[in-house]
Amino acid sequence: MxxxxxxxxxxxxxxxxxxxxxxxxxxxxxxxxxxxxxxxxxxxxxxxxxxxKEELFHKVLDRYMQGPGGFTSRALEAPRARDVVEGLLYGAVELTAGPGTPRGCLSVGCVQACGPEAEPVRQEVAARRKAGEAALRTRLERARDEGDLPGDCDPADLARLVTALTDGIAVAAAGGSSRQELLQLAGTALRMAFTPGPG
Amino acid sequence: MxxxxxxxxxxxxxxxxxxxxxxxxxxxxxxxxxxxxxxxxxxxxxxxxxxxKEELFHKVLDRYMQGPGGFTSRALEAPRARDVVEGLLYGAVELTAGPGTPRGCLSVGCVQACGPEAEPVRQEVAARRKAGEAALRTRLERARDEGDLPGDCDPADLARLVTALTDGIAVAAAGGSSRQELLQLAGTALRMAFTPGPG
DNA sequence: CTAGTTTCTTACCGATCGGTATGTAACTTG
DNA sequence: CAAGTTACATACCGATCGGTAAGAAACTAG
Known part of the structure; x- marks a missing residue:
């Protein structure tokens, strides 16, 4: 048969x-x-x-998040909050400016303005991105409860900040910044995010 | 005649x-x-x-930078470096999530991946963005020479960081973050960028 | 072999893309 | 008025868009 x-x-x-x-x-x-x-x-x-085309893109997006974008979920499993953020920032550099792959981020690129025809795709990408930031926030809330965060640091604020930084890295990569520049940027960002300030 | x-x-x-x-x-x-x-x-x-279409877009881009995006050059004229950065961060929020205008940033949106036909447009947008970051770096170098920057702060690093943050704000706006969330993000970013750390 | 099933190949569909030819309407000059 | 100039409106161009119909080719089951 x-x-x-x-x-x-x-x-x-x-x-x-x-x-x-x-x-x-x-x-x-x-x-x-x-x-x-x-x-x-x-x-x-x-x-x-x-x-x-739209269904194919959906499958491609799944593959993207499980392959090149897989570092995002793996980074959340790091034991310390600082390592989580470090994994996300440097992972973003490798994703968006690594060898053998296109520059930039598929997710960041597809959440931007688009024609009416592609709007459903944009919406789904936006939803996935919100879920990703929410997962980071949840992870950072756990870190706060474990005393793994600077005292005055709000998990939601930090999640927003780190998301903005990784997105900024992706935009810089798409704009032609070199891997070296992005590594420098990630280092600066990490130092800034985890430098306990006077408040 | x-x-x-x-x-x-x-x-x-x-x-x-x-x-x-x-x-x-x-x-x-x-x-x-x-x-x-x-x-x-x-x-x-x-x-x-x-x-x-491409020439029209060029004219539109000029108008964008002189109109809604005009805050970027105005912010550089602030007397203190911190005010420069503050103007850029909160200006990005108003630009990308302000009332009466579309969400997101035209420049950030058009520097992302595109088909071969639109590649010249993308290149030009990327060039303008590089020039903008260079202008910020120059401004921050002046600030450093005037002792207006924390001692261990490299102007190029800070310019990269602030650019990444404003781009991150634009992406968040395109992704549907509310103006309130973005204001919170800008505040967190500003506080962290200008909190002198132990190094 | 034949029957049944799935994929490959070619050719095509209507719609829309960016861009333009052509003729007419509205104005200034004399 | 007539001549000259510029912008309007209609209608069209070839190319490409996403998506599909129809039939030949390659396989398994009997």
Whole structure:
């Protein structure tokens, strides 16, 4: 009963190719023809395997967060709050200016202004980003309860600040800042965030 | 010899309408038909008055930096370095989450990944952003020479940091953070940037 | 082999993209 | 008035957009 012609491409590898295209060109800037060319998959096969452009992007976003963006969830598991933040800041540098991958961040790039057609995609990206910041806040609240945060430091404030910093790193990378500059920036940011001030 | 039929629209007002469309939809997400509808200008009149899409965007970008984004150059004129940074951070909040204007920042939005067709636009936006950060660095170098900066603070590092923070504010605004949250973020950032630490 | 199933290939769909040719309307000058 | 100039409005251009119909090709099951 089963059988049928075997597919001539590896779905995961094709998804990686699609990720690279979306990452470097954005959602609106990517045409189906760009995807089929990079994935080595014919147009109808793409639709059969991954759905339409929006569904494909959804799958790509999942793969992004589990692959290159996986450091965000791993960083939260660090034992000390400072290590959490350090992992996020330096992870953002490697993600957005690392070798072999496009500059910038897929998530940051796709939450920006877009045409009405891409608005649902933007909304979903925004929702995922909110969830990410909420997870960081929760982690920092735990740190506060464990006495792992400077006393006057509000977890929500720090989560907002670190999110803004990692996003700022992504924008700088997209704008052409070098990896060296970004590493310097991450260091400055980390020092600033964890320097206990007079209040 | 001169004369001719007078134009039926105000070029500056039309440019403001174009700015609003580009601001809320981005460069790639904006179609010429979106612009003509918002500007109240027919298609050939638009091309005659402002050139093609890319030239129009260039003019819009100028208007953006002189209008809503004008606070960036004004902030540099503040007498104390801390006031410069404060003006930039809170100005970014008003720009990206103020009333009556689209969320986010036109410049931050257009420096992100885009299709090959829009790459020249992205490059120009990136160049302008680099120039803006360089101007801030120059201003902070002057502050250092005047003893207006904490002793261990490198102007280039602080300029990078403040740029990343304002960009982070813009991304947060695009992602749906409220003006209140952004004001809180700006305050936290300012306090941390100008809290002299142990080094 | 044949029947059934799934994928690949080619070719196409209507809609929209950025940009323009063409003719007419509105104005200044003489 | 007529001549010259500029901007208006309609209609159109080829190219590309996202998405699909139809049939050939490659496999499994009997």
């Amino acid at each position: 089963p059988g049928g012609r075997p597919r001539a491409f590896d779905p995961d590898a094709a998804l990686d190719s699609a990720l690279e295209v979306f990452w470097s060109q954005g959602y609106e800037g990517t045409a189906i023809s760009d995807l089929t060319a990079a994935m080595g998959v014919n147009r109808p096969s793409l639709y059969a395997a991954f759905g339409n | 001169p004369g001719g039929r007078p134009r039926a629209f105000d070029p500056d007002a039309a440019l403001d309408s174009a700015l609003e469309v580009f601001w809320s939809q981005g460069y790639e997400g904006t179609a010429i038909s979106d612009l003509t509808a918002a500007m109240g200008v027919n298609r050939p009149s638009l091309y005659a008055a402002f050139g093609n």
